[in-house]
Amino acid sequence: MKLESKIPTGPIEKSWDKHRFDLKLVNPANKRKFKILVVGTGLAGSSAAASCAELGYQVESFCIQDSPRRAHSIAAQGGINAAKNYPNDGDSVWRLFYDTVKGGDFRAREANVYRLAQVSNAIIDQCVAQGVPFAREYGGTLSNRSFGGAQVSRTFYARGQTGQQLLLGAYSALMRQVGAGAVKLHTRREMLDLVVIDGVARGIITRDLVTGALEKHAGDAVLLCTGGYSNVFYLSTNANACNVTATWRAYKRGAAFANPCYTQIHPTCVPVSGEHQSKLTLMSESLRNDGRVWVPKKKNDARKAADIPEDERDYYLERKYPAFGNLVPRDIASRAAKQMTDDGRGVGKTGLSVYLDFKDAIARIGLDKVKEKYGNLFDMYHHITDENPYEQPMRIYPAVHYTMGGLWVDYNLMTTIPGLFCLGEANFSDHGANRLGASALMQGLADGYFVLPYTIGGYLTGAKLPKATTEHKAFAAAEGDVVKRTQALLGAGGKKAPAAFHRDLGRIMWNNVGMGRNAKGLQEALSKIPEVRAEFWKNVSVVGEAADFNQTLERAGRVADFLEFGELLAQDALTREESCGGHFREEHQTPDGEAKRDDTNFAHVAAWEYKGAGAAPERHVEPLTFDNVHIAQRNYA
Amino acid sequence: MNITLKVWRQKNAAERGALVDYHVAGVVPEMSFLEMLDTLNEQLVAKGEDPIAFDSDCREGICGMCDLMIDGQAHGPDKGATTCQLHMRRYKDGDVVTVEPFRAKSFPIVKDLCVDRSAFDRIQAAGGFVSVNTGNAVDGNAILIPHDKAEKAMDAAACIGCGACVAACPNASAMLFVAAKVSQYALLPQGQPEREQRVLAMRDAMDKEGFGHCTNEYECEAACPKEIKVGNIARLNREYLRATLVSDY
Ligand SMILES: Cc1cc2nc3c(=O)[nH]c(=O)nc-3n(C[C@H](O)[C@H](O)[C@H](O)COP(=O)(O)OP(=O)(O)OC[C@H]3O[C@@H](n4cnc5c(N)ncnc54)[C@H](O)[C@@H]3O)c2cc1C
Ligand code: SF4
Ligand code: FES
Numbered sequence: 001m002k003l004e005s006k007i008p009t010g011p012i013e014k015s016w017d018k019h020r021f022d023l024k025l026v027n028p029a030n031k032r033k034f035k036i037l038v039v040g041t042g043l044a045g046s047s048a049a050a051s052c053a054e055l056g057y058q059v060e061s062f063c064i065q066d067s068p069r070r071a072h073s074i075a076a077q078g079g080i081n082a083a084k085n086y087p088n089d090g091d092s093v094w095r096l097f098y099d100t101v102k103g104g105d106f107r108a109r110e111a112n113v114y115r116l117a118q119v120s121n122a123i124i125d126q127c128v129a130q131g132v133p134f135a136r137e138y139g140g141t142l143s144n145r146s147f148g149g150a151q152v153s154r155t156f157y158a159r160g161q162t163g164q165q166l167l168l169g170a171y172s173a174l175m176r177q178v179g180a181g182a183v184k185l186h187t188r189r190e191m192l193d194l195v196v197i198d199g200v201a202r203g204i205i206t207r208d209l210v211t212g213a214l215e216k217h218a219g220d221a222v223l224l225c226t227g228g229y230s231n232v233f234y235l236s237t238n239a240n241a242c243n244v245t246a247t248w249r250a251y252k253r254g255a256a257f258a259n260p261c262y263t264q265i266h267p268t269c270v271p272v273s274g275e276h277q278s279k280l281t282l283m284s285e286s287l288r289n290d291g292r293v294w295v296p297k298k299k300n301d302a303r304k305a306a307d308i309p310e311d312e313r314d315y316y317l318e319r320k321y322p323a324f325g326n327l328v329p330r331d332i333a334s335r336a337a338k339q340m341t342d343d344g345r346g347v348g349k350t351g352l353s354v355y356l357d358f359k360d361a362i363a364r365i366g367l368d369k370v371k372e373k374y375g376n377l378f379d380m381y382h383h384i385t386d387e388n389p390y391e392q393p394m395r396i397y398p399a400v401h402y403t404m405g406g407l408w409v410d411y412n413l414m415t416t417i418p419g420l421f422c423l424g425e426a427n428f429s430d431h432g433a434n435r436l437g438a439s440a441l442m443q444g445l446a447d448g449y450f451v452l453p454y455t456i457g458g459y460l461t462g463a464k465l466p467k468a469t470t471e472h473k474a475f476a477a478a479e480g481d482v483v484k485r486t487q488a489l490l491g492a493g494g495k496k497a498p499a500a501f502h503r504d505l506g507r508i509m510w511n512n513v514g515m516g517r518n519a520k521g522l523q524e525a526l527s528k529i530p531e532v533r534a535e536f537w538k539n540v541s542v543v544g545e546a547a548d549f550n551q552t553l554e555r556a557g558r559v560a561d562f563l564e565f566g567e568l569l570a571q572d573a574l575t576r577e578e579s580c581g582g583h584f585r586e587e588h589q590t591p592d593g594e595a596k597r598d599d600t601n602f603a604h605v606a607a608w609e610y611k612g613a614g615a616a617p618e619r620h621v622e623p624l625t626f627d628n629v630h631i632a633q634r635n636y637a
Numbered sequence: 638m639n640i641t642l643k644v645w646r647q648k649n650a651a652e653r654g655a656l657v658d659y660h661v662a663g664v665v666p667e668m669s670f671l672e673m674l675d676t677l678n679e680q681l682v683a684k685g686e687d688p689i690a691f692d693s694d695c696r697e698g699i700c701g702m703c704d705l706m707i708d709g710q711a712h713g714p715d716k717g718a719t720t721c722q723l724h725m726r727r728y729k730d731g732d733v734v735t736v737e738p739f740r741a742k743s744f745p746i747v748k749d750l751c752v753d754r755s756a757f758d759r760i761q762a763a764g765g766f767v768s769v770n771t772g773n774a775v776d777g778n779a780i781l782i783p784h785d786k787a788e789k790a791m792d793a794a795a796c797i798g799c800g801a802c803v804a805a806c807p808n809a810s811a812m813l814f815v816a817a818k819v820s821q822y823a824l825l826p827q828g829q830p831e832r833e834q835r836v837l838a839m840r841d842a843m844d845k846e847g848f849g850h851c852t853n854e855y856e857c858e859a860a861c862p863k864e865i866k867v868g869n870i871a872r873l874n875r876e877y878l879r880a881t882l883v884s885d886y
Contacts, residue, residue, distance in 0.1 A: 051770075051771040069758075070695075070798075074700045122772075125776055126772075127777075128780060129775070131825050136784045139781070140781030140783050158794075159791060173766060173771075175766060176762070187758075240693060276672045276673075278696060281697050282697075380697070386726060500679060541683055543681075543687055548748075549748040549751070551688065552678075
């Protein structure tokens with residue numbers, strides 16, 4: 001396998017324009033001859049499907065939920081970045097580029113990140129034009145706030161529901177094309193395999209989740225826009241249906257999987273309350289603009305927050321990082337919280353949380369203003385915990401939230417399988433080892449609205465694609481594989497629900513491959529995961545039939561894939577002998593406990609190639625060079 | 638605590654359904670209602686029994702996927718909350734709770750508690766958009782929108798498309814859902830060019846899908862987890878009237 005990144009040469013400011021010019025165009029009359037299969041209807045999938053249909057391609061769109069509008073992007077709260085510099089506070093494309101490369105701890109491709117910053121402004125314009133109700137100033141202009149460790153105000157938002165509004169915008173564009181007959185929509189469908197003919201992606205196998213029927217779909221290109229794999233940890237801020245299945249099955253058909261160990265743990269989530277917990281809820285990072293994070297100075301301090309005097313509180317982020325204070329990047333804030341709880345200074349019943357306190361903000365700007373800014377978040381917190389954050393500090397703890405790793409893609413967003421593209425959170429491209437707040441929404445929409453619609457044309461004109469129909473034997477073979485797998489799940493005849501195995505895996509992942517990783521723990525994970533997997537195939541109970549609406553079967557398939565994927569994640573973490581961004585190897589830290597990168601040996605992307613069941617995957621390397629941003633130790637102090 | 642559930646079980650759209658009793662032990666107040674159902678399902682699966690099918694995804698009140706009728710109330714007893722946001726601290730030991738699907742002619746049952754709400758997607762496809770192709774936009778600040786207008790539009794845009802308004806309405810009308818979308822665009826300058834066309838097309842699609850008419854029962858507003866106001870329905874009616882008067886369609 002060769003990793004050809006296809007990064008344009010020349011000055012970075014010109015590379016995207018030049019690349020676009022160099023891409024061959026598809027004759028308008030020919031576009032309708034090409035069929036594009038788009039899996040996923042989140043920001044990336046909806047925007048790509050709508051934009052491709054507008055260009056004249058035939059598009060088919062697939063999603064797991066009963067409506068495209070319910071993709072997990074809907075849950076994003078805080079906002080979306082762009083380099084508009086409307087507040088006149090010194091922002092620019094270059095600064096957004098710089099911050100994102102640095103925020104990613106120098107593990108992303110410069111050229112990709114530059115392009116992302118470049119198209120960011122067009123995204124805001126497009127969304128406004130669609131009627132996305134962004135927050136506005138009294139003069140009618142767009143509002144901005146600072147977010148997630150940025151020193152400029154470049155984040156656009158729609159209350160605490162930015163993802164919802166952006167997705168509804170993309171969904172409206174998609175439904176317009178559905179109404180016009182340009183997109184064929186398939187809801188309640190799960191992609192279970194990729195069909196590769198002569199080394200080229202030519203179709204997918206899906207399961208109709210209502211009838212259980214397997215379906216074959218042929219096309220000229222396949223776009224995977226299937227989101228992230230946070231749920232490998234069982235508990236995360238992701239929705240229940242988020243999974244690794246589509247990208248994992250593509251990996252097993254030859255697509256390289258890049259940097260699986262880059263996972264983001266978000267510092268401000270509602271803490272775990274018990275075994276029954278099915279998900280963790282994010283409390284938007286914007287809260288850190290006004291809330292102050294603290295723990296008691298004394299260990300095992302059982303007093304109520306209100307009874308702990310000011311001088312016995314440790315505002316540890318402000319103490320350790322005076323320049324950024326409570327606004328340090330996520331990986332740093334999360335790790336600091338873990339250090340505090342490891343040190344016995346955590347709060348709450350379990351000792352596994354820290355305070356996020358609004359007392360001073362209420363005194364400074366008033367209760368009404370705090371309500372206006374964060375009311376919906378406070379209500380959400382109150383609903384879940386039964387504690388009133390206006391009266392006592394919130395309790396928060398880090399939780400798995402986002403995955404920077406994903407299918408390896410070149411500058412055109414194409415994977416190592418020609419014709420298979422990957423967009424949004426599902427690819428590995430732009431965030432390096434740590435994603436900054438408000439940049440995932442930006443990336444998903446950049447990929448779907450402004451990158452893929454160009455690059456796909458370059459592929460389709462260049463590729464000599466013989467006609468492929470679902471009659472081809474590769475379709476029958478892939479379908480056969482799916483049937484076999486389904487039968488194995490249904491036939492295991494065990495006693496334990498798939499969800500219980502998912503919890504077992506999650507426990508291993510969180511304890512050994514979570515916020516602090518070390519060789520011993522990772523090796524332990526690598527021996528335990530196969531044990532759970534073996535028990536799964538022996539003892540899983542999947543009731544019901546294949547040809548029916550069967551949610552246990554759906555869950556079992558996803559858990560089975562997580563049980564394979566978790567091992568690759570742990571192995572990637574073990575091999576990366578450095579700390580960077582969200583990947584913290586305890587062996588590699590500075591004297592004051594900060595992540596220590598090893599740029600000599602690890603300034604590269606690790607892309608894993610599947611070598612068959614039971615065989616060790618092969619690790620390929622794409623070196624990263626930094627010609628525009630001076631590579632340096634991140635310093636937020 | 639121990640809870641007794643009476644749950645609607647129905648194999649598929651064609652077969653008849655019925656309420657079945659289940660006893661759930663070991664329920665704790667911190668559990669969400671859906672986590673209580675998860676616990677029950679896990680026990681059923683371990684015993685080899687068919688678990689209860691129900692829809693949910695985000696489990697934080699934003700995706701609109703969850704949709705249960707709990708003791709006859711869409712999304713259960715909490716005001717301004719979805720089913721997934723309901724917690725068991727609302728209940729006490731020994732309570733008997735009836736759980737049914739959202740019922741409406743236009744939302745056929747798929748299985749047990751899951752229904753088909755694709756009618757909403759078809760209404761949206763009929764006109765719930767601004768026709769602006771990718772790349773066609775002017776600078777975001779070239780369109781000025783007064784703060785209050787933007788806030789009002791946002792109030793309407795907060796709809797999560799869950800269908801509780803339909804399930805709660807004695808006529809199974811989708812007026813609140815349609816009104817929310819029409820209002821969002823009617824309030825914004827971006828929505829003006831297609832203003833008449835949109836309201837006519839969406840209302841028409843709504844009728845074709847077999848939703849009932851609005852007779853001002855206000856049950857929709859009471860059930861709506863996003864507290865979308867019935868005032869939007871008044872706006873929808875005005876928009877509709879206006880469109881029939883001024884348009885050439
Ligand atoms: C709680 C929360 C808050 C967030 N807040 C922010 C924020 O403020 N700012 C920001 O920039 N980012 C935020 N993020 C991150 C951001 O929301 C996501 O990274 C982004 O929305 C992902 O979009 P996507 O289109 O790649 O995937 P998703 O929106 O996850 O969509 C995935 C799609 O793929 C489909 N799918 C998946 N697997 C299959 C399959 N096998 N077959 C068929 N279909 C499949 C699903 O049905 C769905 O339609 C947040 C994330 C979370 C969890
Ligand atoms: S108006 Fe309210 S009840 Fe109706 S679909 Fe929207 S959010 Fe649900
Ligand atoms: S599961 Fe998403 S709103 Fe309830």
